[in-house]
Amino acid sequence: MYRKIYEPRRMLVALASIFLWLVFLIFLQNYQAKTGRKFQAKREVQISLKTKSLDVSKFVSAVPLHPRLLIYNRVPKCGSSTMIGLLIELSKLNGFVHLHSGNYRDIWLNRTVLEHMKLEWLTISKSMRLSYDRHMLYFNLDGFKEGEAAWMNLVRDPVERFISRFYYKQQNEATEVIKNLDSCVDTNVSECIPATINYTESQISYFCGHELQCLTLEDGWALQKAKANVEKFYSVVGILEDLHTTFQVLQHVLPDFFTNYQFTFHGIGRIVANKRSENFQPPVSNVTKKFLRSYLREEIEFYKFIKRRLYVQAKMIALSTNDTSYDLET
Template identity: 30%
Template structure:
């Protein structure tokens, strides 16, 4: 038997300052979580900060840029939340106090499909063009591409090769990158080394890593483990007429067959393992504060 200890499962106690750092993974409902945090900042009296929208998002930073980011966040008034698309950043190696790390993950295959159609949605280009008028319009043939054909024909965009590295936020196969860190060793796709480093960061540094497919458990754990910031999260998300679950919903995304999803899954074994690891940890955290005896069978 294994005893579940909520104290051991809660890395919030390791934080050296009352600042939440949400280094958000794209296409995991992070826009929704960002709006949730904005509303909670009013309700729970903390400051809300997010990185400015950029033409090219740099998620893997050099040492100097990592330190600059850590210093910017450390200089925020407490309590605050800071949100940015960026890899896990170790504050303590710069002799700075650790923030309260949080993030959200999503089924890796659904996430890749979501990104594929998100960047082809008409409103996406309207927003990008408004923010950056100099951006060229995309190739119509690229816009018309569908995921099923892309996978079945071996299109480079939908070929997910083991160990391949790719820079930039436009490559969404590697959810683990956001937890592994900034090192080049974190860039190869679907490798054991990246998986283990990402799992270690989650287990040792992150207070909560939520799961898009299990929002009720996610909100419950956030409310219990980081109450200063997330008190009332469930009520804010589900309450009122202005629903949060429609943010960034893409009505232009067609269904993808299970057959094609299964083809893609074969190359996402370690990304899927990481996602399942995060789900299991979230449920352990939930059980640790909800089960009367807090004991589970060891598996």
């Protein structure tokens, strides 16, 4: 008697459990698709790209998708106001904490400062996901396990950055007469452009690190070291001239930090202008720009390397996700 009554109930319970499990699997699949967390493994992406005659092996980031700590060692005059604003907005949407450093001068850090900084990051990142920004040179993150921390950054066309910094420095120094870069180059190059590029003026040095050769920027060693560090440690290095692609790649490669970027003011791809220096920057002639391209040869090589890497990452994502929204240069 009791067996006849309860057997149908047991069957209904079993069917209901199976139904709920299937609903959960469908929800999980949709969630992964929306958040971009179901990203193809590096080897699978490489195989799909080889079929299209595109060698990307040296451009694929080895940094995992879900670090607890994200470090943005911002390069001056490379859209840091835009990126910081984006991170602050996204910290509220995506549930992480962003720490902003107001130190704009001390980019080389001694061992005591580095150890204190790493200890602070380790402590905070254990309880919450953390992003941090500061003008500083790259350094090794010993003490963190593999996959716990990642680096990102933005760079800019070196000629345009040099021009921007030239006028920005004059404005900050409160000089009564603003030098014109065209006239300065015509009359006295050494007054405007030093014989060698100082590490504080170089984009390369921010990726090279704290070694002595990174500070002297001699013999091309710093350039090669910077490239190697980018390949090994940086999840994404974007370019100011293409924030749209930069933000798309960031969202796929670092979804815990950059998901929902398109819903923020800073994520629409426009650069936040620096009001302090825009009135001090007259047009620069093509002759001066040509001279600067010769002067900044290594900086331009590094910029082209970063740009090429970013677009390869974007092509990887587009091919692996069938995303046709990427508008990439050939």
